[in-house]
Amino acid sequence: MPGGDPEGMVQLLTPAGERVEHPDYDVALEPEELLGLYRDLVLVRRVDTEANALQRQGELGLWAGLLGQEAAQVGSGRALRPQDHAFPTYREHGVAWCRGVDPLGILEIFRGTSHGGWDPVAHRLHPYTLVIAAQLLPAVGCAMGVQRDGAVGTGDPGRDTAVIGYLGDGATSQGEASEALQWAAVFNAPVVIFCQNNQWAISEPVSVQARVPLHRRADGVGVPGVLVDGNDVLACLAVTRAALDRARSGGGPTFVEAYTYRMGAHTTSDDPTRYRSAAEVDVWRAKDPIDRFRRYLESEGLLDEDFTTALEAEAEQLAEHLRAGVRELPEPAPLAMFDHAYAEPHEQVEEEREEFAAYLASFDAAPSGGDPHQQPATVAGRTR
Amino acid sequence: MPNLPLAKAINAGLRTAMERDPKVLLMGEDIGRLGGVFRVTEGLQKDFGEARVLDTPLAEAGIVGTAIGLALRGYRPVCEIQFNGFVYPAFNQIVTQLAKLRARSQGRLELPVVLRIPFGGGIGSVEHHSESPEALFAHVSGLRVVTPATSADAYWMIQQAIASPDPVVFFEPERRYWDKGQVETDATLADVAPLHRARVVRRGEHVTVAAYGPTVRLALEAAEAAAEDGTQLEVVDLRTISPLDVGTVAESVRRTGRLVVVHEAPTFGGVGGELAARITERCFYSLEAPVLRVGGFHLPYPAARVEEHYLPGVDRVLDAVDRSLAA
Numbered sequence: 001m002p003g004g005d006p007e008g009m010v011q012l013l014t015p016a017g018e019r020v021e022h023p024d025y026d027v028a029l030e031p032e033e034l035l036g037l038y039r040d041l042v043l044v045r046r047v048d049t050e051a052n053a054l055q056r057q058g059e060l061g062l063w064a065g066l067l068g069q070e071a072a073q074v075g076s077g078r079a080l081r082p083q084d085h086a087f088p089t090y091r092e093h094g095v096a097w098c099r100g101v102d103p104l105g106i107l108e109i110f111r112g113t114s115h116g117g118w119d120p121v122a123h124r125l126h127p128y129t130l131v132i133a134a135q136l137l138p139a140v141g142c143a144m145g146v147q148r149d150g151a152v153g154t155g156d157p158g159r160d161t162a163v164i165g166y167l168g169d170g171a172t173s174q175g176e177a178s179e180a181l182q183w184a185a186v187f188n189a190p191v192v193i194f195c196q197n198n199q200w201a202i203s204e205p206v207s208v209q210a211r212v213p214l215h216r217r218a219d220g221v222g223v224p225g226v227l228v229d230g231n232d233v234l235a236c237l238a239v240t241r242a243a244l245d246r247a248r249s250g251g252g253p254t255f256v257e258a259y260t261y262r263m264g265a266h267t268t269s270d271d272p273t274r275y276r277s278a279a280e281v282d283v284w285r286a287k288d289p290i291d292r293f294r295r296y297l298e299s300e301g302l303l304d305e306d307f308t309t310a311l312e313a314e315a316e317q318l319a320e321h322l323r324a325g326v327r328e329l330p331e332p333a334p335l336a337m338f339d340h341a342y343a344e345p346h347e348q349v350e351e352e353r354e355e356f357a358a359y360l361a362s363f364d365a366a367p368s369g370g371d372p373h374q375q376p377a378t379v380a381g382r383t384r
Numbered sequence: 385m386p387n388l389p390l391a392k393a394i395n396a397g398l399r400t401a402m403e404r405d406p407k408v409l410l411m412g413e414d415i416g417r418l419g420g421v422f423r424v425t426e427g428l429q430k431d432f433g434e435a436r437v438l439d440t441p442l443a444e445a446g447i448v449g450t451a452i453g454l455a456l457r458g459y460r461p462v463c464e465i466q467f468n469g470f471v472y473p474a475f476n477q478i479v480t481q482l483a484k485l486r487a488r489s490q491g492r493l494e495l496p497v498v499l500r501i502p503f504g505g506g507i508g509s510v511e512h513h514s515e516s517p518e519a520l521f522a523h524v525s526g527l528r529v530v531t532p533a534t535s536a537d538a539y540w541m542i543q544q545a546i547a548s549p550d551p552v553v554f555f556e557p558e559r560r561y562w563d564k565g566q567v568e569t570d571a572t573l574a575d576v577a578p579l580h581r582a583r584v585v586r587r588g589e590h591v592t593v594a595a596y597g598p599t600v601r602l603a604l605e606a607a608e609a610a611a612e613d614g615t616q617l618e619v620v621d622l623r624t625i626s627p628l629d630v631g632t633v634a635e636s637v638r639r640t641g642r643l644v645v646v647h648e649a650p651t652f653g654g655v656g657g658e659l660a661a662r663i664t665e666r667c668f669y670s671l672e673a674p675v676l677r678v679g680g681f682h683l684p685y686p687a688a689r690v691e692e693h694y695l696p697g698v699d700r701v702l703d704a705v706d707r708s709l710a711a
Contacts, residue, residue: 141453
């Protein structure tokens with residue numbers, strides 16, 4: 001039921017910002033850690049706000065927003081250790097932030113200058129995957145590799161490694177999502193499958209995807225499923241941390257359903273007013289992940305004006321970094337598309353590269369001049 | 385120099401690769417205790433253990449999807465797809481992930497995954513066991529597609545495929561699994577023919593016949609028959625489908641002026657059409673006749689009792705040779 005809280009949901013912070021106890025899950029955080037989470041939430045929301053604006057200004061072709069899902073992403077993302085691996089969908093900008101990825105690298109995808117501007121090996125953040133659920137089996141396979149490397153259950157916190165694979169509510173319907181859960185179970189893989197149930201798969205409500213609560217779908221393959229308040233950053237951190245610890249210690253996989261809401265459109269091309277009511281959105285606005293965490297921090301006396309002012313300035317700097325940076329992202333040279341299809345030369349690709357290079361070079365002698373290797377936008381307009 | 389059936393040559397090649405590199409893993413259905421339905425992996429789980437030879441759940445997307453993840457973690461998985469027609473549940477992982485992750489990551493991710501797929505007909509089996517889907521994979525950039533026709537090539541090409549930093553789809557001709565051939569096992573990977581080179585396996589001056597996998601032996605049989613009538617066929621074993629070694633075929637066609645391409649897959653939209661187009665582009669003025677294709681029909685693979693009519697046989701190859709010579 002959109003708006004209502006489902007039964008059995010792990011919550012450590014009420015929407016009013018009141019800290020509550022849970023019998024199984026807790027986190028004890030130092031004040032600076034709490035403020036660090038708040039900073040993450042505010043800054044990733046600012047990335048989203050700025051990216052939306054840049055799309056409206058024509059600097060991005062598209063943007064898939066995370067508004068409303070900040071707590072699920074920051075909570076789970078901050079539960080990861082440096083050696084862990086994350087396999088995102090295309091909306092995990094908050095997870096990418098936690099993995100130390102410059103958001104400009106994400107904007108590259110939506111501007112169309114690359115399919116992803118970060119090093120997946122260095123950041124241990126897999127490239128964004130647009131075919132829904134297709135990243136999950138590779139995540140499980142990566143976890144099977146971790147097992148074979150003896151990086152599970154050693155008790156060494158710097159060595160024991162887990163993998164987290166993200167998906168949305170819509171993707172749970174894909175066969176590969178079920179297959180990934182089942183393989184994870186059979187091989188007892190050190191993996192957490194983290195589902196952000198944001199209630200909507202573009203225009204389809206979660207009722208189109210499932211007749212039982214999503215977290216219960218793991219029962220059938222023997223994987224524990226946990227339902228957590230996805231708008232509660234502390235609960236998301238606690239539940240994910242416990243699941244990752246279990247994985248790292250050799251306890252096997254966990255399925256987490258983070259119950260949240262996509263406050264914005266699916267992407268900037270979507271119009272959610274065609275399929276859902278303003279009243280429903282209002283219900284969720286009252287559960288906003290940042291508002292509730294701010295209320296909690298205020299009630300604890302942790303948010304002072306110096307911090308808030310500094311954070312505002314930092315958000316402003318970040319926004320400026322994105323605004324300036326996106327316009328300076330280098331246009332890919334036309335021949336660069338031939339570079340990475342294969343590791344070793346492929347006869348047909350090399351032939352096509354040479355022929356296309358010669359074709360481009362044939363314009364160099366034309367009176368209008370220019371360098372087609374650097375300025376693809378001008379090539380199309382040129383005549384022989 | 386052992387005389388090995390093609391299936392045993394692949395087994396020996398897998399064993400050598402696993403001994404050389406502890407990161408090489410085998411994955412598939414029934415490949416462990418049973419040794420695979422064609423016994424290609426026989427004895428390997430016993431010798432290398434269950435951590436390196438995995439009997440997997442019966443889910444092809446799972447096999448290829450987890451192989452991708454293992455490769456990301458530094459392993460070199462070799463996946464056995466039990467039969468050609470069972471590869472389709474994995475098609476999404478192969479096309480959208482395996483083939484594209486390198487480009488998607490701007491060369492930062494390497495996917496040294498091998499998919500072994502038994503293919504081709506002629507073994508009298510049921511539906512989905514006799515198909516030749518190689519063109520579907522050749523059409524996907526990011527994949528390499530090869531197929532051995534002999535035991536010697538099977539032994540070396542599987543090792544070369546495993547050593548490749550790119551994903552390789554390795555098609556194994558089912559009906560040649562039991563064909564024996566000499567295998568020079570003392571050579572090194574660097575000594576033997578490169579993975580992506582075609583080979584002229586019989587010299588002849590009148591018509592070039594290009595074949596691969598199961599049809600190489602067929603082409604050689606056709607050449608024997610043609611020779612009795614005084615027609616000398618030059619037979620080229622393509623060996624590699626993506627990339628396609630057009631140069632070796634072109635060199636032959638410039639001498640013979642004629643080309644017939646033979647494969648079991650349907651000719652429509654197939655490898656033969658691709659080769660015909662490229663040979664026509666390169667050798668137009670050497671050609672004495674249109675390039676002809678002999679292959680399967682644009683039909684679902686038929687029931688076993690009629691497969692001999694669906695599959696190209698010696699007579700259909702010779703018929704095409706006659707048409708080429710008559711042009």
